[in-house]
Amino acid sequence: MSHRRETLVLEYPAHELSGRPSPEQWLETFHARLKERGLKSTAQRDEIAKAFYRMGRHVSAEELYGEVKQSNSHVGYATIYRTLKLLKECELVSERHFDEGQARYEVFGERHHDHFICERCGRIIEFESTQIERLQQAIAHEIGATLTRHKVELYGFCRDCRGTENK
Amino acid sequence: MSHRRETLVLEYPAHELSGRPSPEQWLETFHARLKERGLKSTAQRDEIAKAFYRMGRHVSAEELYGEVKQSNSHVGYATIYRTLKLLKECELVSERHFDEGQARYEVFGERHHDHFICERCGRIIEFESTQIERLQQAIAHEIGATLTRHKVELYGFCRDCRGTENK
DNA sequence: CTAGTTGCAAATGTTTTGCACAAAC
DNA sequence: GTTTGTGCAAAACATTTGCAACTAG
Numbered sequence A, B: 001m002s003h004r005r006e007t008l009v010l011e012y013p014a015h016e017l018s019g020r021p022s023p024e025q026w027l028e029t030f031h032a033r034l035k036e037r038g039l040k041s042t043a044q045r046d047e048i049a050k051a052f053y054r055m056g057r058h059v060s061a062e063e064l065y066g067e068v069k070q071s072n073s074h075v076g077y078a079t080i081y082r083t084l085k086l087l088k089e090c091e092l093v094s095e096r097h098f099d100e101g102q103a104r105y106e107v108f109g110e111r112h113h114d115h116f117i118c119e120r121c122g123r124i125i126e127f128e129s130t131q132i133e134r135l136q137q138a139i140a141h142e143i144g145a146t147l148t149r150h151k152v153e154l155y156g157f158c159r160d161c162r163g164t165e166n167k
Numbered sequence C: 001c002t003a004g005t006t007g008c009a010a011a012t013g014t015t016t017t018g019c020a021c022a023a024a025c
Numbered sequence D: 001g002t003t004t005g006t007g008c009a010a011a012a013c014a015t016t017t018g019c020a021a022c023t024a025g
Helices: A023-036 A043-055 A061-071 A077-089 A130-143 B023-036 B043-055 B061-071 B077-089 B130-143
Strands: A007-010 A093-096 A104-107 A114-118 A124-129 A146-157 B007-010 B093-096 B104-107 B114-118 B124-129 B146-157
Touching: A023 A043, A043 A061, A043 A077, A043 A104, A061 A077, A077 A093, A077 A104, A114 B130, A124 A130, A124 B130, A130 A146, A130 B114, A130 B124, A130 B130, A130 B146, A146 B130, B023 B043, B043 B061, B043 B077, B061 B077, B077 B093, B077 B104, B124 B130, B130 B146
Parallel strands: A114 A146, B114 B146
Antiparallel strands: A007 A124, A093 A104, A114 A124, A146 B146, B007 B124, B093 B104, B114 B124
C-alpha cells in the first residue's frame, strides 16, 4: 500500500506562483464577469487588478494602494476598496481576516489552502492538507450542517524565529 | 480495538455551560490576577466581569456595553474595552475575530474548541476534535514552526437553515 | 496621599458613502 | 445620452487615547 502524501507545504515567493492563470487570462475573466453584470471595464479597474495580481498573495488594501500610486498617482482609496469588492463579487479575489485590524486579499480559485502566520516576523506560509479537509467535512456532517467555506489558521513562530521568542 | 471518540460536538445554550468555574471563583481569580499586577479592583471592573460571565459565549463589546448599561447607566465604552483588554491579559477571556467587523470575546481556559458559524442565522456551534489538533501539530512540525495557537472556523448553513438558502 | 481608574470627548485606523464631475457603452 | 465609475472629502464603524476629576489601597 503506497504512502500517499496527505500534507503539502507550500511556500512560494511572489514571483513563483503555481496553478495560476496568466495575468492576461485573469484580466479577461474580470472583463467578462463585469460584462455579465452590466458593469464597465475601466482603466483604473485594470490597473488595480494588474497591480494586485503582480503583488502576489496576502495583500492589504493599503499595500495595493501604495503599489498603484507608483504608476498612477491619481487613484483614490475609495476606488481600491470598490475594486477589491468587485473582484470579490466576481470570485477572482478572496478576503481574509487574520488577527490584524485590516483585511488581506488573495487570488481566488486556486486550490484550497490554509495558513500559518508567524507572530514574530509576520511571514505567512501556506499549506494544504487533504486530511484536514476530510475531517472538516466529517465534523460538518456530525453537526448536520452544510459547509460553504472554512478557515484554518495556525499561529506561532516560524523556523527562523524559533528560539528568538524572548529577545 | 475500541473505537475512541475523536470528535465531540458541543452546543450549549448560555445557561448550560460545562467545565466552567463558578462566577465567584472566576471573579476571585480576576481580583487575584489584578493584585499580582499591582492593579486595583473596582466596582466597574466587577460589574463588567460579572455581566460578561453571565452573558455566556461569543459576546461583542457592544453587547456587553448594552448589558452593563441596564444595571449601571454610568459606564463608558472605554471602560468596557479597557476591562476586556485587562481580562485578556489576565487570561480570563480570549478574543476572537470571526468574519465580522467586530471582535467577540469568550471565557478562556476551558478546553480548546473550534467553531462552526451559520451564515444565515449566526448560530455558533462549538466542537472539539483531537484529530484536528494532532494534524495541526504534524503540519507545524513539517513547516519547522512552533505553534502558539490556532483557529479552525467552519462556515455554512446549520441544521435548521439548510434548504432555506435561496429563500 | 498617591498611583491607578474613570468618563467623556476627541483621535485613530480601516472601510464606506454622498456627490459633482468624468468616462464607458 | 444614459448609466456607471471616479476622486475627493466626509461619514461610519470599532477601538484607543488624552485628560481632568475621582477612588482604592
